[in-house]
Amino acid sequence: MGFSFSMKFDNLINLELTQKSGQTSQPPWIEMHGKYCDLIYLNEVPILIKAYQDDITSLNINYELPLDIGNLKDSVDQKNTEKNIKNEINRIFDLNFDLNRFYDYLSEDSKLETTVDFSRGLRLFLAKNPFEAIVSSIASANNSIVRWTKSIANIRKKWGNPVKFSSGIFYEFPYPELLQFVHENDLEEFDSLNGSIDMEFCIKNLKSCGVGYRAPYIKKTSEILSNDINLLEIFNMDYEEAFETVLTFPGVGPKVADCILLYGYGFKEAFPTDIWIKRIISYLYFDNKDISVSKIREFGIEHFGEYAGYVQLYLFHYARKSGLMNKLK
DNA sequence: TCTCAGGTCTGCG
DNA sequence: CGCAGACCTGAG
Structure with a gap:
């Protein structure tokens, strides 16, 4: 039995980009007929979600309840199911985060402003679990x-x-x-x-x-x-x-810890610093000098503050798509 | 066949 | 503390 609804909002999301940016919290959801499918939980009941979009300011959601839901039925509040799914989708794709304000912030830094061109609509992809x-x-x-x-x-x-x-x-x-x-x-x-x-x-x-x-x-x-x-x-x-x-x-070392905190728990002030982020930040801000990973992490946390996690996400994707990564190898 | 991959652990100075 | 070396394993 399937149901569906659409979520429309002022802000934007590029679902495909968000799914495939390679964020280290979870693999992308399973792709079936152009829809991204995975389980989310409402009161510990797994719900199958199929998400897709027609335009970047809305998400279409199909959902299914487990077939043999049996005695779980009582724990699914039918009346509020749709509302609860919306809340969870909101949380997972960080839909309350104001991307346009973030882009204003990026445009104030000449080293960051070009990242937007490669990543418009890219959002944090939080773990369901x-x-x-x-x-x-x-x-x-x-x-x-x-x-x-x-x-x-x-x-x-x-x-x-x-x-x-x-x-x-x-x-x-x-x-x-x-x-x-x-x-x-x-x-x-x-x-x-x-x-x-x-x-x-x-x-x-x-x-x-x-x-x-x-x-x-x-x-x-x-x-x-x-x-x-x-x-x-x-x-x-x-x-x-x-x-x-x-x-x-x-x-779990410092890099994995920050990934867990950012993508698993939504601590946006985390700045996961891997070899690529180290190279990218060194290149952009330190004249390509060899600076330790821990120093780069401290710099990111200090310099980008509440946006550290998003800056890391955008920098990584930008470096991948712009050819910067190959240049830095 | 051989290297390398989104680091961490261990052991040592 | 800071810094080498080893490390499963399969894709290219």
């Missing part, structure tokens, strides 16, 4: 975009709860309480099965998802999030405290 952002970000370190994207899809398929919709089955991302107990590699899986199957069939382990040596990081971080720190606590912290908190997770 901060845990997925954490695991994604850990998996992204020293990895290629295609590979970590596949890893996340594999994790969903192997341990995520399958939910049936009339459009097909979609997998949730597993919770830390489950992921903390999965096997790290085929050997560990093999041992636990007491030789009941051959080693070559041991494919339900983290490493088989393609996360490589990050498998123990993901598992230990899941343990911490099951036992010591509640995922939601981080929403209530200030940026500094949140940064220090996620830094304690194995596999």
Whole structure:
């Protein structure tokens, strides 16, 4: 059973650009017939969303409820479903952020004003689920975009709860309480099965998802999030405290921490500084001098303030599309 | 065959 | 603190 509605607003969004800019919080949503499809949650009930647009000042949303919703039906407030979906879409695509005001800000800096031409309508793409952002970000370190994207899809398929919709089955991302107990590699899986199957069939382990040596990081971080720190606590912290908190997770260094905070939790003052941002900022602001990543991060946070996260997003995309990246290699 | 990828961890000065 | 080296793995 499908429903649909349209969201019209004063501001703008380029959905395709926002989906495909390679932001490190989650893979793009699944593309089906020109629509971007994924699960969002209303009162912990997964809802299938299909988003597309006809023009840059509106979003069209189709949504489906799970087929075997059964006793969950009571927790879906039919009357308010549409309103609640709008709120969640608003949050995920940061639709309350005034892009035009941001463009005014960019145009005041001659080094930044050209970024707009390559990125008009690009918005922050927040995780529907901060845990997925954490695991994604850990998996992204020293990895290629295609590979970590596949890893996340594999994790969903192997341990995520399958939910049936009339459009097909979609997998949730597993919770830390489950992921903390999965096997790290085929050997560990093999041992636990007491030789009941051959080693070559041991494919339900983290490493088989393609996360490589990050498998123990993901598992230990899941343990911490099951036992010591509640995922939601981080929403209530200030940026500094949140940064220090996620830094304690194995596999999380300063770059991954800022990605988690920006894309997973919406801390816009975060300035994820990877090798590219380091090169871009050095080139634009420091005459191409070799400055450490941590200094670049401090510069970004100080210099761009509340816009740091968006500036990082726009700079990265600009460098990719303008040819600056190739030049800086 | 060989390098490299949106860093982090470890060990050392 | 600041700085090398190692590191899964598959695409090009």
